[in-house]
Amino acid sequence: MSKHDEGKILVNNQPTPDLKRRQLLKASAAAGFTGLAGSAAINPTIALAGSHEIDLFRIAMWSGMPNLDPEQNAIRTSIIAQNWIFDPLVFRDGSTNELKPYLAEEYSFIANNTWRFRIREGIKFHNGKDLTAHSVRFSILRRINEEIGSPHRKQWGPVVDVNVVDKYTVDIICNSPFPTITAYMPILSIFEEGYYSDNSKEFLALNPMGSGPFRLEEFKPDDVLKVARNDDYWGQKPVIKRVEAPYIGESATRVAALLAGDISLTKCDAQDFDRINSSGVAQMTAIPGNRIVICCFNYEMEPFNNRKVRQAINHAVNQQEINEVYIKGSGELLGGPIPSTVFGHNPDLEPYEYNPTLAKKMLAEAGYPNGFKTRIEVVPQWMISGMEITQALVNYLREIGIEAEIEVRDAGTLSGRITSRKAGPMYMLSWGGNSTFDSDSYIGALLGKGAWSTSDMPEVDALVAQSRATANSQERLGLFQKAGEVAREDAPWVFLHLQPNAYGVSLNHNWQARADEMMPLWYTKKV
Amino acid sequence: MGKYLGRRLFHSVIVLWGAATLVFVILHLSPGDPAVNLVGESATEEQFALVRKSLGLDQPLHQRYLTYLGNLIRGDLGKSWFVGQSTVDMLLERLPDTLELTITAALFGIPIAIALGVLSAVWRGTYLDYMANFSALFGISTPNFWLGVMLILLFAVELRWLPAMGRGPDFTLVIKDLFHGNPETFLQWARHIVLPAITLGTWFMAIITRLTRTDILENLGRPYVMVARAKGMSRGGVILHHILPNSMISVTTIIGLEVGALLGGAIVTEAVFGWPGMGRLLIESINRRDYPVIQAGVLMTAFIFVFVNILIDLLYVYLDPRIRLDNKEN
Numbered sequence: 090m091s092k093h094d095e096g097k098i099l100v101n102n103q104p105t106p107d108l109k110r111r112q113l114l115k116a117s118a119a120a121g122f123t124g125l126a127g128s129a130a131i132n133p134t135i136a137l138a139g140s141h142e143i144d145l146f147r148i149a150m151w152s153g154m155p156n157l158d159p160e161q162n163a164i165r166t167s168i169i170a171q172n173w174i175f176d177p178l179v180f181r182d183g184s185t186n187e188l189k190p191y192l193a194e195e196y197s198f199i200a201n202n203t204w205r206f207r208i209r210e211g212i213k214f215h216n217g218k219d220l221t222a223h224s225v226r227f228s229i230l231r232r233i234n235e236e237i238g239s240p241h242r243k244q245w246g247p248v249v250d251v252n253v254v255d256k257y258t259v260d261i262i263c264n265s266p267f268p269t270i271t272a273y274m275p276i277l278s279i280f281e282e283g284y285y286s287d288n289s290k291e292f293l294a295l296n297p298m299g300s301g302p303f304r305l306e307e308f309k310p311d312d313v314l315k316v317a318r319n320d321d322y323w324g325q326k327p328v329i330k331r332v333e334a335p336y337i338g339e340s341a342t343r344v345a346a347l348l349a350g351d352i353s354l355t356k357c358d359a360q361d362f363d364r365i366n367s368s369g370v371a372q373m374t375a376i377p378g379n380r381i382v383i384c385c386f387n388y389e390m391e392p393f394n395n396r397k398v399r400q401a402i403n404h405a406v407n408q409q410e411i412n413e414v415y416i417k418g419s420g421e422l423l424g425g426p427i428p429s430t431v432f433g434h435n436p437d438l439e440p441y442e443y444n445p446t447l448a449k450k451m452l453a454e455a456g457y458p459n460g461f462k463t464r465i466e467v468v469p470q471w472m473i474s475g476m477e478i479t480q481a482l483v484n485y486l487r488e489i490g491i492e493a494e495i496e497v498r499d500a501g502t503l504s505g506r507i508t509s510r511k512a513g514p515m516y517m518l519s520w521g522g523n524s525t526f527d528s529d530s531y532i533g534a535l536l537g538k539g540a541w542s543t544s545d546m547p548e549v550d551a552l553v554a555q556s557r558a559t560a561n562s563q564e565r566l567g568l569f570q571k572a573g574e575v576a577r578e579d580a581p582w583v584f585l586h587l588q589p590n591a592y593g594v595s596l597n598h599n600w601q602a603r604a605d606e607m608m609p610l611w612y613t614k615k616v
Numbered sequence: 617m618g619k620y621l622g623r624r625l626f627h628s629v630i631v632l633w634g635a636a637t638l639v640f641v642i643l644h645l646s647p648g649d650p651a652v653n654l655v656g657e658s659a660t661e662e663q664f665a666l667v668r669k670s671l672g673l674d675q676p677l678h679q680r681y682l683t684y685l686g687n688l689i690r691g692d693l694g695k696s697w698f699v700g701q702s703t704v705d706m707l708l709e710r711l712p713d714t715l716e717l718t719i720t721a722a723l724f725g726i727p728i729a730i731a732l733g734v735l736s737a738v739w740r741g742t743y744l745d746y747m748a749n750f751s752a753l754f755g756i757s758t759p760n761f762w763l764g765v766m767l768i769l770l771f772a773v774e775l776r777w778l779p780a781m782g783r784g785p786d787f788t789l790v791i792k793d794l795f796h797g798n799p800e801t802f803l804q805w806a807r808h809i810v811l812p813a814i815t816l817g818t819w820f821m822a823i824i825t826r827l828t829r830t831d832i833l834e835n836l837g838r839p840y841v842m843v844a845r846a847k848g849m850s851r852g853g854v855i856l857h858h859i860l861p862n863s864m865i866s867v868t869t870i871i872g873l874e875v876g877a878l879l880g881g882a883i884v885t886e887a888v889f890g891w892p893g894m895g896r897l898l899i900e901s902i903n904r905r906d907y908p909v910i911q912a913g914v915l916m917t918a919f920i921f922v923f924v925n926i927l928i929d930l931l932y933v934y935l936d937p938r939i940r941l942d943n944k945e946n
Contacts, residue, residue, distance in 0.1 A: 152900075155698040161700060163654075238666075291701060310706070338899065339890070341888075345765070349768075508649065
């Protein structure tokens with residue numbers, strides 16, 4: 090493997106195109122939901138022959154971690170760090186992205202809207218207490234407790250109760266089949282009941298305690314997190330003794346710190362790919378993830394209530410060129426709302442053909458032969474090369490007579506405008522679907538009546554409602570694929586691409602990018 | 617003097633109230649919804665509404681303002697919506713880091729600036745003057761974030777002399793170890809602070825260099841300088857004992873006025889170097905719309921600004937005998 094492969098992204102340290110990897114992900118996304126029972130757990134006990142211990146591993150976090158109580162935040166960097174301290178029942182396999190039992194030994198849907206989980210025996214929390222079915226019950230009830238006000242509560246809405254069957258078996262009772270329950274589990278942390286009942290929310294925000302591979306050493310909100318190896322870990326003992334995760338918001342500083350050897354791992358932008366790969370001290374590791382990049386239309390603002398205008402704009406934009414130029418060809422072009430890595434993807438949907446002549450013709454047919462003026466709102470940090478891609482869109486639109494001006498917003502502002510349906514007429518958005526890899530988190534949120542939608546699609550709403558009423562994965566797949574077809578035809582967005590999860594990692598470590606945006610460290614070793 | 621101080625304190629309270637009101641109005645009238653950041657991507661409108669209610673954001677603006685003002689008078693600056701901790705505790709935890717950086721930047725900038733200003737005035741029109749003018753111009757026109765990144769690339773990435781980010785050991789530990797004869801901790805501290813301090817101090821240094829130079833040039837031609845020289849006093853003596861103290865009045869005024877700019881500059885510098893100060897906390901809070909932290913942060917910055925300016929006012933009395941005489945005559 091050459092570490093100086095300029096212009097190419099090393100997908101999981103392979104200089105070859107990511108075709109094989111992507112096919113693997115496609116297969117796993119489908120496989121993750123074809124069976125309702127899970128077994129063959131992730132084996133965290135595989136020995137790492139010849140690995141040397143790492144005294145200190147430093148990861149620069151790209152956004153602040155204000156709080157480490159899993160029920161008091163929904164911030165990605167906090168979720169990543171919580172996964173070092175807590176263990177989930179189910180986790181995704183890093184190489185296939187398939188959902189696998191983790192704390193759970195096995196799980197299954199046992200009818201009557203009930204899911205049964207069998208927990209591993211002999212697992213202890215950092216305070217020495219046993220992890221049992223009671224801990225699982227407590228954790229799930231804490232998540233859905235209105236008083237706690239977890240930001241994840243809504244996703245767990247179908248859960249009615251949790252019954253302890255025996256010390257290591259638990260039944261989760263739902264009011265519907267709740268087919269996506271396991272997809273939400275990788276970020277469900279299991280708590281020690283005594284510790285999480287006795288302490289205040291303020292205390293727990295700063296002092297997380299779980300059963301994970303690392304235990305808390307020091308946490309300063311929005312500054313730094315230090316964790317130390319849990320030497321009594323039930324699974325594979327990490328090679329890393331201590332992890333330090335300072336927050337560095339500036340991307341230029343993060344890359345400089347990586348190249349200077351001050352940190353070993355961080356998230357990077359496309360413009361840094363070549364620089365990092367040719368540095369001789371670090372390299373890029375990237376993988377198609379779950380984050381789609383789209384430019385949405387607001388159906389309540391003219392002329393975007395006209396389907397033909399929306400379709401014309403899709404024909405006017407060269408997706409392929411944007412992918413090649415701004416993310417070095419590492420993205421996957423979207424033919425519909427669901428990317429290939431997510432369950433519900435429809436492989437028959439092709440990306441809109443780039444054809445400005447056809448776009449102009451369609452625009453004239455829609456009653457706008459001379460184009461019109463519009464606005465695109467963007468939060469550049471929401472996606473790789475956000476500003477550049479928006480600028481490219483403006484240029485494509487100009488070719489068919491549409492004059493678009495760019496309005497740069499901050500995240501809080503644009504989020505508020507979208508959820509109140511005031512954003513637009515056009516706005517850039519990236520969406521990771523809460524790392525569930527399930528269409529429900531995309532179609533159900535971004536289209537029709539979804540909380541983050543500015544479109545009006547009753548047919549899709551009906552399909553989403555039907556998909557939520559069944560646990561049959563084949564049936565769900567069909568419904569989502571149909572919804573994808575409807576969405577492609579209705580063109581609620583300019584379909585752009587699935588962006589990669591890209592990181593810079595020092596050449597001394599073997600960490601590899603994961604599709605689910607998580608950064609578990611127990612398998613990281615020296616190379 | 618007491619009456620003067622009382623009047624200044626009264627003005628300060630009005631300034632602080634103005635700052636608190638302004639930041640409240642700007643925050644609450646600007647677009648953006650904290651609820652969206654709190655509950656994340658998949659929430660529904662009902663969930664957003666619930667969060668808004670729990671934060672009191674469903675109340676009319678005047679009611680929110682009165683609640684805020686009432687809490688402020690009681691000394692309650694609220695809790696962070698995202699961290700769940702008291703905003704005062706959070707800011708007080710970060711304040712020493714920001715002060716450490718700004719004071720080091722000022723200690724680096726001020727002596728160099730005064731020396732450069734004096735030298736370039738005395739040797740006006742020489743290469744030394746041109747060089748001093750060029751460095752002042754460079755300092756004034758160079759944005760903090762650019763200079764910071766350039767310094768990181770040169771000293772951390774290329775030369776590998778200094779770390780690219782973060783802060784070194786705690787300053788109290790540095791002092792303790794120095795007393796115990798262990799300079800290693802100090803060196804570690806210095807290695808971390810040198811680049812952020814230069815980044816932050818350069819602009820400050822440039823402003824004071826220009827001001828000192830102008831002031832000294834203005835004084836050089838004054839009759840009292842000629843009298844001192846005629847009485848046989850050396851040129852250096854005149855500058856050191858007569859001109860420099862006189863110039864210090866305007867320099868001190870500028871230092872007071874620029875404290876705000878220095879604290880503002882610290883926000884950018886802290887972000888570039890990952891320095892865990894108050895500025896970075898404010899940026900993160902603004903991004904998330906964590907109103908209580910932003911309000912408390914702005915209020916604390918305004919307080920520091922006002923406090924430093926009162927100190928400067930008091931310093932005038934000692935620097936300028938005319939003020940003392942005026943006070944006595946009054």
